[in-house]
Amino acid sequence: VAERPTIYDVARLAGVTPSTVSRALARPGRVSAATAERIRLVATELGYRATPQARAQTTTRTKMIAFVIADITNPFAFELIRGAEHAAASAGYITVISDTQESVAGERLRIDRILPSVDGVVLATSRMSDSAIRMTAKQRPTVVLNRKIVDVPSVVTDNPRGMRRAAEHLRELGHRTITYLPGPEASWADGMRWRALLEASHELDLKARRIGPCRPTVDAGVEASQAVADSGTTAVIAYNDLLAIGLIRGLQRLGVRVPDDVSVIGFDDILISRLVTPELTTVAAPLRKMGETAVQNLIGYIGGATSRTEAPVVLPTRLVVRASTTRYRSPRSRVRPPLS
Amino acid sequence: VAERPTIYDVARLAGVTPSTVSRALARPGRVSAATAERIRLVATELGYRATPQARAQTTTRTKMIAFVIADITNPFAFELIRGAEHAAASAGYITVISDTQESVAGERLRIDRILPSVDGVVLATSRMSDSAIRMTAKQRPTVVLNRKIVDVPSVVTDNPRGMRRAAEHLRELGHRTITYLPGPEASWADGMRWRALLEASHELDLKARRIGPCRPTVDAGVEASQAVADSGTTAVIAYNDLLAIGLIRGLQRLGVRVPDDVSVIGFDDILISRLVTPELTTVAAPLRKMGETAVQNLIGYIGGATSRTEAPVVLPTRLVVRASTTRYRSPRSRVRPPLS
DNA sequence: TTGAAAGCGCTAACAG
DNA sequence: CTGTTAGCGCTTTCAA
Secondary structure, three states, rough: OOOOOOOHHHHHHOOHHHHHHHHHHOHHHHHHHHHHHHHHEEEEHHHHHHOOHHHHHHHHOOEEEEEEEEOOOOOOHHHHHHHHHHHHHHHHOOOEEOOOOHHHHHHHHHHHHHHHHOEEEEEEEEOHHHHHHHHHHHHHOOOEEEEEOOOEEEEEEEEHHHHHHHHHHHHOOOOOOOEEOOOOOOOHHHHHHHHHHHHHHHHHHHHEEOOOOOOOOOOHHHHHHHHHHHHOEEEEEEHHHHHHHHHHHHHHOOOOOOOOOEEEEEEEOHHHHHHHOOOOOOEEOHHHHHHHHHHHHHHHHOOOOOOOOOEEEEEOOOOOOOOOOOOOOOOOOOOOOOOO | OOOOOHHHHHHHOOOHHHHHHHHHHHOOOOOOOHHHHHHHHHHHOOOOOOOOHHHHHOOOOOEEEEEEEOOOOOOHHHHHHHHHHHHHOOOOOEEEEOOOOHHHHHHHHHHHHHHHHHHHEEEEEEOOOOHHHHHHHHHHHEEEEEOOEOOOOEEEOOOHHHHHHHHHHHHHHOEEEEEEEOOOOOHHHHHHHHHHHHHHHHHHHHHEEEEEOOOOOHHHHHHHHHHHHHHHOEEEOOOOOOOHHHHHHHHHHHHOOOOOOEEEEEEEEOHHOEEEEEEEEEEEHHHHHHHHHHHHHHHHOOOOOOOOOOOEEEEEEEEEEOOOOOOOOOOOOOOOOOOO
């Protein structure tokens, strides 16, 4: 309702032209010290700050970056965001976050709307097609998180290694068959993980199977628990922690004990995983670092930097053994409540 | 790097002037059906979409709203965001989220940068001063969540009622002294809750005391647990669920059983509260609804609507009794591990 | 129904 | 060092 001061207001009060004001504020060196000082005074007096969006029209520099994520509800997003935010802040950028709610159309829409006012974009867990992403990448510097796309810089975690460690862990505990509880089919990481499990199983002489796909949520985990229980498996690796936690809850309700009857491993190591009972064994991703790295690289590209042909940055994972996995015991009869 | 099509491109290809294109896309009625159709065709063909930020220069209508939150890491934020997002979407708006990381300066900065490209702002859990918020409210329609400010529309929950219910619940269980574990001092809700507890205690003939303040995090809850254990209290109400959960963890580690030795109640009813052991008794806030209401009202104001003098919208809370509270038993000697 | 012109707030290129 | 000019992409008068 009230007007914010424009560069013209400042110019008038400082007795100079707008261009001088602009210079004084952006490149102080190119203006006489006295004038610059006077302008700065008037500016702070009026509370003037350049409108980044108007500025962007000519410079494409808003000092803002967009962080687009499919599901902000996933705690997985937290650390990512915090990392991004941190890296952005230390470079003088601010981050705007957009939640696409797992919708491709929504993602497109939001990106379109936001793009013009940011200098670059981090696409975390994008659900768009590779070509759509490349499209975006042509309009503004773009970094993709958790996914590999030709010609678009990306940051991923070492899924194969993580899955391998998880499988080894279960094998050491005596398990011989592993069930994978997959995430959404559109997820790049999901494909990677399943493939990695197949390979690891082969090399370690394990049997792998899958029950799914599932949405990457607690509820979906609960829903999947019946099928998992029925399958008589003794070890499951879930697409992510949320799913794993849901599964554990579901199993417990069915009278299946975790880890005594079934060992469960998740992916990500989100905060909650340390809070549930039993505490979750999980393949920890360096979430925060991922966010940071993505933004640092992005800002590099914005700063005119390097070629886009670079290989993806691969960040290491780490198996965190907690209480949801234990030694194999041959399946025993399990108490199950009557179906409701 | 590549250029997105401008209105000029569309105009040229459609054989009309930019102004006609603009009209055709915004107010189709004011353009001949044939021309409009042709323009629309070219536009979709080219994938043209008006740059909201450029448009905003003349209209102040970007169909975007900003959702500013102090700590996106708090699961409390989720449902709020989802609610907001939902209400925004159904009105054709998109939401950009900004995490201020509990910093006043950060909040100012972000708001300043983002304001010019949005039609309105929801300030959730703002840490800024009332006057600073009023300032913002003068520049763009603003709705405040979880806080009351004269002349600024707001949406709050019925803290007094919720606290009252919590106190009643504990009283019914036989507790006579209640310890409040406060949140950040800058939090408006915290003040409300403590005051409400004092009142309720008075009326219900309970003793109330407080140990704090604390950051509203799990870690802070863990840290507070020693003091709580030492105090010998049998019932505590925490500022929010995160704090409550941390407290429970901490107490458990100290050998204090929850709820057997100490009953704990939280605020908010975030997702995790159902996932921890014991499941948390909590004062549930209609988080989603809050987000929705805030945005609906905001959009109302954007649409030129009502006077700002309205009283805050107060949404009801609800006590959700789960497993972290139980009947009072006189304190017994508690096992404590030696100090490390 | 359509075009021409002016301007939103800001910056950059080009004189002085 | 500073002013002038032009223009970013879009919309909105004002005429035609």
